[in-house]
Amino acid sequence: MNCLTAPAPVERGAALEERAVLRERGQHEVFCGLTGIIWLHRKIQDAFFLVVGSRTCAHLIQSAAGVMIFAEPRFGTAIIEERDLAGLADMNAELDRAVTSLLERRPEIKILFLVGSCPSEVIKLDLSRAAARLSETCSPDVRVFSYSGSGIETTFTQGEDACLAALVPALPQEPVAAEASLMVVGALPDVVEDQFRRLFDALGVGPVGFLPPRQSGALPAVGPQTRFLLAQPFLDTTARALEKRGASPITAPFPMGAEGTTAWLLAAAELWGVSRERFEDVTAPGRERAKRALQRHRERLAGKRVFFFPDSQLEIPLARFLARELEMELVEVGTPYLRQDHMAPELALLPPDVVVSEGQHVDKQIERCREARPDLVVCGLGLANPFEADGITTKWSIELVFSPIHGYEQAGDLAELFARPLDRRSRLEV
Numbered sequence: 001m002n003c004l005t006a007p008a009p010v011e012r013g014a015a016l017e018e019r020a021v022l023r024e025r026g027q028h029e030v031f032c033g034l035t036g037i038i039w040l041h042r043k044i045q046d047a048f049f050l051v052v053g054s055r056t057c058a059h060l061i062q063s064a065a066g067v068m069i070f071a072e073p074r075f076g077t078a079i080i081e082e083r084d085l086a087g088l089a090d091m092n093a094e095l096d097r098a099v100t101s102l103l104e105r106r107p108e109i110k111i112l113f114l115v116g117s118c119p120s121e122v123i124k125l126d127l128s129r130a131a132a133r134l135s136e137t138c139s140p141d142v143r144v145f146s147y148s149g150s151g152i153e154t155t156f157t158q159g160e161d162a163c164l165a166a167l168v169p170a171l172p173q174e175p176v177a178a179e180a181s182l183m184v185v186g187a188l189p190d191v192v193e194d195q196f197r198r199l200f201d202a203l204g205v206g207p208v209g210f211l212p213p214r215q216s217g218a219l220p221a222v223g224p225q226t227r228f229l230l231a232q233p234f235l236d237t238t239a240r241a242l243e244k245r246g247a248s249p250i251t252a253p254f255p256m257g258a259e260g261t262t263a264w265l266l267a268a269a270e271l272w273g274v275s276r277e278r279f280e281d282v283t284a285p286g287r288e289r290a291k292r293a294l295q296r297h298r299e300r301l302a303g304k305r306v307f308f309f310p311d312s313q314l315e316i317p318l319a320r321f322l323a324r325e326l327e328m329e330l331v332e333v334g335t336p337y338l339r340q341d342h343m344a345p346e347l348a349l350l351p352p353d354v355v356v357s358e359g360q361h362v363d364k365q366i367e368r369c370r371e372a373r374p375d376l377v378v379c380g381l382g383l384a385n386p387f388e389a390d391g392i393t394t395k396w397s398i399e400l401v402f403s404p405i406h407g408y409e410q411a412g413d414l415a416e417l418f419a420r421p422l423d424r425r426s427r428l429e430v
């Protein structure tokens with residue numbers, strides 16, 4: 001089983017109206033959706049992620065989240081052995097036994113995610129039925145959900161989308177006469193969540209809920225009075241599930257960099273009727289701190305040429321940030337999927353002549369990249385080493401998903417993530 005594989009992207013018929021998009025359909029080189037467990041298990045503190053998969057899946061998660069060796073981890077793998085493949089009935093019984101013993105040992109677990117993998121899909125193990133069965137038989141305090149993180153169905157960041165979408169049906173219904181509320185959607189480090197909460201409070205926007213929450217008891221309510229703001233650009237399925245429950249999206253650029261953060265906050269503030277003066281007063285200190293933090297990185301990055309391979313779905317907002325706030329030159333911006341209604345405000349901010357590509361054809365993209373000889377390539381781990389060996393500086397896109405990069409206070413750190421590999425290269429050359 002290739003763990004750097006992914007399904008072919010869904011063909012979308014509608015053409016972009018304002019920007020030509022190069023559509024690539026070929027070989028992929030991306031991680032599977034199990035990767036999302038690495039940041040999700042840190043976020044939801046009373047959740048456990050049980051991958052139902054092979055030793056390969058266990059190895060992927062353990063090596064990627066290796067820092068957890070110091071604590072009892074909130075993820076694990078129920079290994080599908082060869083003998084399990086012989087009989088699904090036994091497999092279900094074994095899964096029930098594994099879950100019961102896990103919950104007995106770990107009474108602090110309140111949400112259990114059964115995470116599907118390539119092997120569980122191949123043997124057609126129905127994890128949604130298993131989750132329903134286990135929800136009934138487990139402790140009444142534990143809710144069991146399922147989603148797929150398999151490389152057949154999901155790429156890298158789609159695991160988070162599938163996980164959050166699985167939670168949406170369990171969100172409490174907002175009360176009948178509820179006032180308008182805001183839901184921020186996408187896993188954010190706690191420190192960033194707190195910063196955003198303080199800003200929304202100061203603006204008078206709210207009440208504000210976050211999905212995913214830190215604790216299962218804080219699942220935000222949803223209904224027709226809920227407006228939701230995506231904090232991450234890869235949450236298409238979750239957005240649709242929220243819309244089905246009556247919530248409405250607020251479309252805005254994503255909160256990366258000072259400009260994106262301001263536009264994101266403003267989109268909510270306008271809906272809540274916040275005056276321009278109040279908005280300026282609340283956001284000015286953050287904007288000022290971000291501006292100062294970006295200054296020294298701009299000196300390092302301005303004029304440098306950057307090429308994005310499609311990987312995390314963060315590529316378009318990051319490219320916008322690098323071009324507009326750090327004056328970098330964009331050679332090509334690849335994204336694995338392009339949902340135009342979520343991405344339209346971002347696309348409108350990209351320089352008009354930049355090549356935007358959707359999907360992956362890794363050979364062709366490598367060829368274009370080598371020809372362009374950019375100063376920096378943002379790509380997955382599998383491509384980084386060969387490029388580095390060729391003297392092309394790379395940034396691992398996975399690091400951008402693990403690191404706190406949203407909001408004013410993180411704008412400087414985000415810029416530094418791109419400046420660091422260039423500094424390292426120049427030190428090596430010296």
Ligand code: SF4
Pocket residue numbers: 001002003004005032033034053054056057058060116117118119149150151152
């Ligand atoms: S889910 Fe599939 S692609 Fe991901 S680690 Fe397991 S076998 Fe590999």
